[in-house]
Amino acid sequence: MQLAGEDSQVHLAVGSRFEDIELVQIVIAESLTRLRLDDDESEDIALAVREAVANAIKHGNRENPDKRVEVEVRLDGVEIEIRVTDEGRGFNPAGIRDPRETENLLRPDGRGILFMREFMDDIDYTFLDEGGTVVTLRKRLVSCSSEPTKEEEVE
Amino acid sequence: MQLAGEDSQVHLAVGSRFEDIELVQIVIAESLTRLRLDDDESEDIALAVREAVANAIKHGNRENPDKRVEVEVRLDGVEIEIRVTDEGRGFNPAGIRDPRETENLLRPDGRGILFMREFMDDIDYTFLDEGGTVVTLRKRLVSCSSEPTKEEEVE
Amino acid sequence: MKIDARHEKGVTILEPRGKITIGVGDVALRNAVAEALTAGASDILVNLEHVTTIDSSGIGELVSAYTTVTNRGGKLKLEKIPPKVSDILQITQLIQVFEIYDDEKEAVDSF
Amino acid sequence: MKIDARHEKGVTILEPRGKITIGVGDVALRNAVAEALTAGASDILVNLEHVTTIDSSGIGELVSAYTTVTNRGGKLKLEKIPPKVSDILQITQLIQVFEIYDDEKEAVDSF
């Protein structure tokens, strides 16, 4: 179901400063622009990526600016997949507490993974043998048609 | 002379479609924003990178969207270095004709490398053994101060 | 990120603009709340109308502000939340925690 | 990239806006010139006032347009070139090739 004309891959590697998140956001926004998603869908994806990159910088690379965060964006006609990789030591996703439980409601942190889960269809963690955490975010795209409509072709 | 706080490296890999040039431009613009260069200096760098990436897509990868163009941006307090790599077969830079010669003036092409040379301090070609062309563009930054002024610190 | 502060019938109204996100906006919000408290405020209304993006750090700062103000015997409420912020408060179930108003007069009178 | 066309005393004035760059703006410029020629134009004035960026492909299209129009016995001139475009015409020495005007009335009367 991949349409050659719509396939696209972008790979970005940045340092581990919070300002690098903005660079990632800009690349994501530009990549999504081409898909003509509706604003809501684009915002959801951008927010999930923001959380993934923030975690990579904060927990993975512990804000060491010399450590890299890699972001890979894969688009085909029907799905977007974004992979965010850090150089950290990983964690146990099963041990994460649910921020919606009453006893956690007033904690200031612990909501990033929830955001990723809610705003994407699917998120998945892999821990590399050589060190490093990969979080893969996927979303099926509803608002973008994989074929241009008649009107768009004429444009 | 590298100031830790100003060091920054960004690596971007895109496909070989002309629209990918815009993505590169956006990343370059965002990276340069942080340096507070004056507009003229930023424009010159952006234009040189545009030419380098256009050549990588057009001549290097022959617009094959599956071939990648890599762009590496290295910033320290005093210099920007941008490296653009394609997967093509290279060429002989010594064989390039000067577009400013009278007999070439009315040719529609052949001005990209001239632009890079004029807008950067230094450009340099390397041809990889395994195939691929790397053009390295360098510019010393005059308008950005490597240390923030008093006023900026207060901000 | 820029946060204006104004006063209405003893209530301090904070109006962040732009992004309340990690590393920039979240810090600005924390500082604005701290400043209001130092200036003697105990009732704080945060107007979220002009917030374009909020992430989990931004939400975390809202929660911290809520806790700090409440622990000091004050109140922190929200007004004019954009649809995306509303979604996020639903998702996180913080909608149970915050008192939220659409109308500013009503919000101010509720303190 | 958007190109307006208007007419002044038999001269076709083309006004590209935005970027004349590889893959988009260069093609638009080529098409606009071809259209003007098909419509019977022979004297063309390109107003570059609203061009924000031009690259070597864009310059190449200007040169091609110049050649095409000249070969057909017409003339192509430029007006209101921004400083960056002026730099580029200097660098490429195309400043010798193009007739360039600041004042539109003068430009139109020169054909």
Ligand SMILES: Nc1ncnc2c1ncn2[C@@H]1O[C@H](COP(=O)(O)OP(=O)(O)O)[C@@H](O)[C@H]1O
């Ligand atoms: N890339 C990562 N590397 C290491 N630990 C991580 C990573 N991402 C998440 N974690 C762990 O999962 C926890 C929950 O993450 P999250 O839900 O994003 O909330 P928060 O970042 O606010 O703590 C973090 O506190 C951290 O312990």
Ligand SMILES: Nc1ncnc2c1ncn2[C@@H]1O[C@H](COP(=O)(O)OP(=O)(O)O)[C@@H](O)[C@H]1O
């Ligand atoms: N990355 C590259 N790979 C292969 N050939 C290249 C590359 N860059 C430049 N060239 C060669 O150098 C020539 C001059 O390039 P340039 O000055 O940019 O003008 P143009 O691209 O308009 O031809 C090209 O026509 C091409 O033959």
